[in-house]
Amino acid sequence: MAEEEVKSTRPQGVAPAPNPKANGPQPGSPSLSAPANKPEVGPKPKGKAADDKEMVFVWPHLVSIEAIASLFFIFSLSLMSLLVNAPLRNLANPELTPNPSKAPWYFLGLQELLLHMHPALAGVIVPTAVLILLAAIPYIDSDRRGSGYWFSTRNGVRITVFAALYTMVWELALIILDEFIVPVEKATTLILESGEKLSVSPGVHWMNPHGLSHGIKPLFLHLFGRAPLTVAIGEIFIPSLLMVLIPYLLWHLIKRRYQANTRELMISMYSFFIASFVLLTIIGTAFRGHSMALMWPWHITPPIGI
Amino acid sequence: MGLWDRIKSTRLYKSIYRNDYPDTPRNQVLVILNSMVLHLHPVKIPKKQVRYTFTFGLGGTSLLMFLILTLTGVWLMFYYVPSIPGAWFSMKALQTDVYFGQFARNLHRWAAHGMVIAVLLHMTRVFYTGSYKPPREFNWAMGVVLLLLTFLLSFTGYLLPWDQLAYWAITVGSNMAKATPFIGAQVQLMLLGGYEIGQATLIRWYTLHVIFLPLAAMLLMGMHFWRVRKDGGISTPIPYDEDEAEFPPQPEAAAD
Numbered sequence: 001m002a003e004e005e006v007k008s009t010r011p012q013g014v015a016p017a018p019n020p021k022a023n024g025p026q027p028g029s030p031s032l033s034a035p036a037n038k039p040e041v042g043p044k045p046k047g048k049a050a051d052d053k054e055m056v057f058v059w060p061h062l063v064s065i066e067a068i069a070s071l072f073f074i075f076s077l078s079l080m081s082l083l084v085n086a087p088l089r090n091l092a093n094p095e096l097t098p099n100p101s102k103a104p105w106y107f108l109g110l111q112e113l114l115l116h117m118h119p120a121l122a123g124v125i126v127p128t129a130v131l132i133l134l135a136a137i138p139y140i141d142s143d144r145r146g147s148g149y150w151f152s153t154r155n156g157v158r159i160t161v162f163a164a165l166y167t168m169v170w171e172l173a174l175i176i177l178d179e180f181i182v183p184v185e186k187a188t189t190l191i192l193e194s195g196e197k198l199s200v201s202p203g204v205h206w207m208n209p210h211g212l213s214h215g216i217k218p219l220f221l222h223l224f225g226r227a228p229l230t231v232a233i234g235e236i237f238i239p240s241l242l243m244v245l246i247p248y249l250l251w252h253l254i255k256r257r258y259q260a261n262t263r264e265l266m267i268s269m270y271s272f273f274i275a276s277f278v279l280l281t282i283i284g285t286a287f288r289g290h291s292m293a294l295m296w297p298w299h300i301t302p303p304i305g306i
Numbered sequence: 307m308g309l310w311d312r313i314k315s316t317r318l319y320k321s322i323y324r325n326d327y328p329d330t331p332r333n334q335v336l337v338i339l340n341s342m343v344l345h346l347h348p349v350k351i352p353k354k355q356v357r358y359t360f361t362f363g364l365g366g367t368s369l370l371m372f373l374i375l376t377l378t379g380v381w382l383m384f385y386y387v388p389s390i391p392g393a394w395f396s397m398k399a400l401q402t403d404v405y406f407g408q409f410a411r412n413l414h415r416w417a418a419h420g421m422v423i424a425v426l427l428h429m430t431r432v433f434y435t436g437s438y439k440p441p442r443e444f445n446w447a448m449g450v451v452l453l454l455l456t457f458l459l460s461f462t463g464y465l466l467p468w469d470q471l472a473y474w475a476i477t478v479g480s481n482m483a484k485a486t487p488f489i490g491a492q493v494q495l496m497l498l499g500g501y502e503i504g505q506a507t508l509i510r511w512y513t514l515h516v517i518f519l520p521l522a523a524m525l526l527m528g529m530h531f532w533r534v535r536k537d538g539g540i541s542t543p544i545p546y547d548e549d550e551a552e553f554p555p556q557p558e559a560a561a562d
Contacts, residue, residue: 055350057334062347062356069363070370077374077420081412088401091394092473094503101474104464106422106457111478120490123482135450137433138443147436148543150360160434263436270433277426306470 089306098305100292108284109277115292116178116215117239118232126243130273141266155258156267162257163250163271168279170246175283178215179294182207183222247272346531348539355540360435364428368456371421372523375459378414379516386466388512390505393468418460425456437541445533448526455523462515468508476503476511 056062103111113122146152151160182205190198204219217234224230247269254260254268289300313319314326325336338349354360385404387396400407429449432438438446461479465472480503484494499506534540 054353056353056356057331057350058347059328059334059337059344061353062351063344065356065358065363066366069358069367073367073370073420074374077413077416080416081409084412084416085401085408086412086415087469087471088394088397088467089469089471091391092468092470094473096470098470098474101478103475103478104461105419106426106460107479110482114482119482119485120487124486131450131454134429134453135447138438138440138446141438142440142443144440144544146544147439147442148541150435152434152436156434267434270430274430 093305096305098303099290100288100303102284102288102303105281105285108288109280111292112175112280112284112288113239116174118235121236121239133269134273137266137270141262143262146263151267152263153261155260155264159254159258159260159264159267160271163254163268164275166250166253167246167272167275171276171279174242175294180206180214181216181219182214183219185222346535348535351539352542354542361540362427362431364424364431368421368424368428369527371417371424372527374417375414375421376520378410378417379520381410382414383516388466388508390508391468393466393508397467397469414463418463422456422460425453429453435541439541442533442537442541445530445537448530448533452523452526452530455519455526459515459519459523462511462519465508465511466515473503476507 102108110122110127113126116122151157184200184202184205186202188200190200204222216238217231220230220234220238224233250268250272251265254265258264260268283294286297286300287294289295290304307315324340325333328334328337335349338344338347382400385396385400385407387393397411400411402408432446432449461475465476480494480497483497484490486493495501497507497510498504499510
């Protein structure tokens with residue numbers, strides 16, 4: 001059935017383009033990046049092809065799918081509601097701060113940002129900018145072509161995967177850097193959980209923070225003193241720079257590597273957004289324990305005071 | 307004449323359903339045109355759009371979640387008291403004293419998470435199929451506002467049980483709002499209805515949750531669906547050859 005349809009989208013007499021990579025685009029999907037006279041572009045969909053315009057009645061073809069999907073979701077939600085209870089913790093107590101106190105899961109990405117930068121940036125400016133940029137996508141990529149197909153172009157899937165991996169590697173590296181880099185101003189003796197004593201000399205260390213202030217911001221204070229300007233550099237300037245630089249580099253990498261057009265650049269930017277959202281949400285949900293310290297999910301204990 | 311045929315021949319039945327069961331092309335057209343719910347659809351659509359893996363039905367699933375949330379939400383309002391600390395006790399009572407109270411609350415909670423997930427996935431589907439492209443730009447922008455409304459609906463509901471989870475999530479949230487450049491203090495005052503989280507905050511978020519945000523979401527959803535129809539239904543591939551002159555290739559494409 002599906003195979004029939006795929007075939008039917010090909011204009012008659014046009015052979016399918018050779019497709020060396022298994023996860024290449026579907027036959028018939030257009031490549032926006034190549035000009036019309038290149039034969040390897042693959043067949044273009046032609047509106048005139050009668051098969052492409054085959055119409056079906058909404059009743060029953062669509063209405064039945066909607067009914068089945070609705071029943072499926074109602075049934076699944078009911079089943080879940082029978083098995084898992086919604087949480088109701090202790091009565092609110094302004095005197096007792098739970099540790100950790102986390103936002104609902106969909107805001108944990110933002111709460112993760114909050115650990116690394118100024119709250120105005122993490123809580124207000126970044127989400128506002130993200131919403132505005134999302135809404136702006138169709139006004140930047142205003143070419144009508146490439147709609148109605150998954151990933152639009154020959155390189156769409158590859159760009160998505162590349163951008164997602166690129167984003168995750170950057171962000172994981174930064175999170176780990178911010179967690180384990182510990183500047184120490186004067187000689188300190190730490191008492192570890194095992195009771196062991198550990199002498200730490202002044203300087204910049206790479207270690208588990210053990211409650212010492214850690215990360216890029218204190219490193220900056222350590223190196224350049226505590227003037228308001230250096231505080232601002234650590235918690236506003238450097239994070240802003242990174243948040244612009246990482247997608248900016250991605251944009252140019254995609255452009256050079258894939259000779260990307262605007263649609264493909266948008267794919268890389270959206271993939272950057274969605275990969276960041278997913279990664280930061282997972283880190284915030286499953287890898288942050290007491291005092292929002294980075295830890296493995298199996299080391300996380302239930303919050304205190306909740 | 308069977309009983310069913312007799313019912314169908316009554317004036318009452320005919321006043322409700324204006325066409326016979328839709329098993330002929332004529333009635334398949336009429337059922338869509340005559341029904342308020344179904345007339346959101348066109349009568350016929352391209353076969354490709356019916357394929358589940360093109361849309362995964364995510365927009366419809368978001369709407370379904372919203373409908374479940376509306377129904378269970380109205381039901382919860384019969385029992386919920388927006389006072390401090392009465393709210394928490396009414397939740398306790400709901401779970402222990404009311405028939406299906408726990409079940410209805412669970413349904414509301416899980417559908418709320420479901421809606422956030424469905425809306426996010428719907429946006430992602432629309433993006434990767436290029437369905438934001440003209441003429442659908444404005445509908446995409448409206449969709450971004452609907453995403454924001456979904457987050458706000460979910461977050462305002464999070465406060466209402468008045469438990470530790472709720473109280474401290476709001477504390478974190480309103481402290482972040484306080485960090486807004488230049489107008490932080492005013493924004494926080496507006497969100498809390500005072501200088502600290504209390505009765506005024508609860509009433510504010512309750513009103514937003516049960517009236518203002520749902521009305522705003524419904525209005526925008528109506529416009530969103532209407533625009534889907536006005537912009538030619540869900541996206542289909544543009545026939546290239548016809549459009550090439552009208553929409554010249556992108557500069558990047560022309561360059562190589």
